[in-house]
Amino acid sequence: MREEIEKVLAEEVRPMLSMHGGGVDLVEVTEEGTVKVRLTGGCCGCPSAQMTLVGVVEKAIKSKVPQVKKVESV
Numbered sequence: 001m002r003e004e005i006e007k008v009l010a011e012e013v014r015p016m017l018s019m020h021g022g023g024v025d026l027v028e029v030t031e032e033g034t035v036k037v038r039l040t041g042g043c044c045g046c047p048s049a050q051m052t053l054v055g056v057v058e059k060a061i062k063s064k065v066p067q068v069k070k071v072e073s074v
Contacts, residue, residue, distance in 0.1 A: 002029045004065045009037075012060045017043055017052070024057055033069035035061060049073070 006026055017023050022043030028036040037057060039049055046052070050073075058071035 001065060001067055002026070005029060005035060005061055005068070008061050008064045009057075012064075013057055016056060017041075022046070022052075027074050033067055035068050035071045036074045037071060038074055 009024055009026060013024055017039075018041075020043070021041050023040040024043070025038045025040060026035070027038050028034075030036070037053070038044075039046075039053065039057075043049055043052055053071065053073050061071055062068050
């Protein structure tokens with residue numbers, strides 16, 4: 001599952017975030033289906049970071065990897 005998530009991040013999420021000076025790192029994937037990520041660059045500390053996490057990162061991952069239950073920022 002980790003490889004599938006990395007592929008989604010590389011192909012769909014990172015290009016979008018990089019247009020705004022940001023990025024995302026995959027930190028952990030738990031057995032329970034929780035994905036832990038770290039927003040980086042312009043996304044780190046941005047007032048819209050939570051919306052980016054849910055509306056962009058979580059949506060993209062869950063659409064391609066249905067085993068994922070939730071995405072959290074660490």
